[in-house]
Amino acid sequence: MTNKNITTGLNKMKSRTYTGTPDRKRANIDILDGNGVTAQAVLLSRVQSIPIFPITPQTEFIKTMAQLKEKGIYKGEMNVLESEHSVLSAAIASQMTGARTFTFSGSQGLMLMHEMLYVASGTRTPMVMVNGSRALSAPITLWPDHNDFFDQRDTGWLMLATESNQELLDSIIIAYKVAENQKVMIPFMVNMDGFIQSTTRTEVEIPEQNKIDKFLPKLKQQVKLDVTKPMTLGLGAMEDYMFFRSQLHKVNLDAKKVIMDAHKDFAKITGRKYDVIDTYKLKDAKVAIVIMGADSTIAKATVDVLRKKGKKVGLLRMRLVRPFPEKEIRNALKHVKHIGVCDQNIAPGMSGIMFNEIRSALYGEKPLVSNYIFGLGGKFISKEDFGKVFNELLTNKKEKRAWIM
Amino acid sequence: MSKIIPEEKLRSQGLKGVPYSVAGKNIPNRGSWRTHVPKFDDSKCIKCGLCWLQCPDNAIKEKKDGFYESDSRLCKGCFICAKICPVKAIEMVREKK
Numbered sequence: 001m002t003n004k005n006i007t008t009g010l011n012k013m014k015s016r017t018y019t020g021t022p023d024r025k026r027a028n029i030d031i032l033d034g035n036g037v038t039a040q041a042v043l044l045s046r047v048q049s050i051p052i053f054p055i056t057p058q059t060e061f062i063k064t065m066a067q068l069k070e071k072g073i074y075k076g077e078m079n080v081l082e083s084e085h086s087v088l089s090a091a092i093a094s095q096m097t098g099a100r101t102f103t104f105s106g107s108q109g110l111m112l113m114h115e116m117l118y119v120a121s122g123t124r125t126p127m128v129m130v131n132g133s134r135a136l137s138a139p140i141t142l143w144p145d146h147n148d149f150f151d152q153r154d155t156g157w158l159m160l161a162t163e164s165n166q167e168l169l170d171s172i173i174i175a176y177k178v179a180e181n182q183k184v185m186i187p188f189m190v191n192m193d194g195f196i197q198s199t200t201r202t203e204v205e206i207p208e209q210n211k212i213d214k215f216l217p218k219l220k221q222q223v224k225l226d227v228t229k230p231m232t233l234g235l236g237a238m239e240d241y242m243f244f245r246s247q248l249h250k251v252n253l254d255a256k257k258v259i260m261d262a263h264k265d266f267a268k269i270t271g272r273k274y275d276v277i278d279t280y281k282l283k284d285a286k287v288a289i290v291i292m293g294a295d296s297t298i299a300k301a302t303v304d305v306l307r308k309k310g311k312k313v314g315l316l317r318m319r320l321v322r323p324f325p326e327k328e329i330r331n332a333l334k335h336v337k338h339i340g341v342c343d344q345n346i347a348p349g350m351s352g353i354m355f356n357e358i359r360s361a362l363y364g365e366k367p368l369v370s371n372y373i374f375g376l377g378g379k380f381i382s383k384e385d386f387g388k389v390f391n392e393l394l395t396n397k398k399e400k401r402a403w404i405m
Numbered sequence: 406m407s408k409i410i411p412e413e414k415l416r417s418q419g420l421k422g423v424p425y426s427v428a429g430k431n432i433p434n435r436g437s438w439r440t441h442v443p444k445f446d447d448s449k450c451i452k453c454g455l456c457w458l459q460c461p462d463n464a465i466k467e468k469k470d471g472f473y474e475s476d477s478r479l480c481k482g483c484f485i486c487a488k489i490c491p492v493k494a495i496e497m498v499r500e501k502k
Contacts, residue, residue: 139424
């Protein structure tokens with residue numbers, strides 16, 4: 001078997017977007033990009049406060065929200081502050097008064113927020129943030145990769161990565177449901193790929209407001225700032241610091257079940273089913289790719305082409321990053337012979353970040369795990385490239401670490 | 406189409422791996438996603454320098470003989486030079502990949 005055999009015909013396959021199959025009679029269909037979708041999700045979840053600072057993949061969101069506010073459609077507050085660090089400080093404060101808060105950043109902006117991300121999870125602030133992921137400087141680029149998102153994996157936030165704009169809309173609403181659960185009370189970060197998702201318009205079904213209102217009732221925050229009952233938040237702890245950290249860890253682990261339940265409830269009102277991981281033709285697969293983000297659509301199209309040729313290939317897309325769905329990943333992948341973890345991120349001097357986590361989840365199981373770094377800074381990847389990866393996985397009997405560039 | 410390079414075969418290229426530029430040298434590729442590139446017809450060119458002045462990416466350089474050329478590492482194929490040229494000496498041609 002040569003490269004040519006496996007990759008011919010990949011070009012002929014029409015590009016497909018996996019936005020689900022919306023029922024035209026039932027709901028509103030709109031053609032929206034990632035920024036527009038986020039604006040719709042903000043309206044649907046009745047957000048009351050948006051502290052924000054403009055950064056490249058997200059500037060159009062601010063424009064859209066400003067227009068909606070001027071027309072009186074969005075009735076909450078939107079404040080443009082002097083930096084991302086102040087934005088998250090303001091978001092924590094605003095959420096702590098009991099107002100449903102949203103913010104949106106990416107790349108360098110998220111890096112500047114880093115310090116306050118720990119404060120947000122430490123004070124157990126149930127807000128939601130979208131990250132339009134973009135590669136980090138230097139050298140500077142405006143195109144996407146996941147290093148900014150993965151860099152925040154130890155902050156204690158719940159983290160979820162999306163593939164399509166439809167999923168982004170649904171995930172923001174689900175994120176509020178989970179974060180505001182009294183058993184959870186941790187902030188939620190939803191990732192979208194800057195540029196690929198933020199500026200590509202796709203068909204999106206917008207659920208009805210009354211259904212979302214039932215799914216996501218008014219916020220009842222138990223710990224909140226009130227002038228009649230003064231209190232201190234995020235106070236000095238010293239000896240008890242470890243106790244609060246253990247609580248954050250435990251609650252983060254337990255949130256997985258809350259997220260699964262929220263997915264089930266959401267499926268009841270919209271019919272769109274989500275899981276903590278997204279598997280694609282994986283049940284009888286001999287080799288599989290593990291991937292995250294919008295480029296998984298291209299990888300799924302490659303799986304389709306190769307399946308038509310009789311190759312038993314599959315795909316697993318990471319959705320939930322924190323809490324890490326270790327058990328689900330092990331159960332989904334343990335029968336596979338060779339796994340290629342395609343990382344759109346790099347921990348220089350180590351390997352891809354996701355590769356580390358997937359391999360640790362599979363410790364003691366049979367599969368070989370190889371690592372492929374691709375698409376850093378939005379480097380273009382095609383179906384042919386994924387075809388070559390599948391080809392290597394099918395033929396190689398050894399683990400490999402490589403770069404697709 | 407990209408190549409799959411095993412990690413062992415990545416080679417250190419010294420200062421080439423440091424993103425710096427002195428007087429327009431060592432500029433990384435930034436416009437590979439363009440569809441068209443400008444083609445300069447020196448027989449029509451009057452050396453007015455409007456294209457050089459209007460290029461938003463500083464992609465147009467003056468040659469030694471006073472005529473102009475575009476730098477393929479920088480040009481995004483925006484058509485501004487072709488529109489601005491008063492004697493239509495610049496033609497945008499589809500780039501073959």
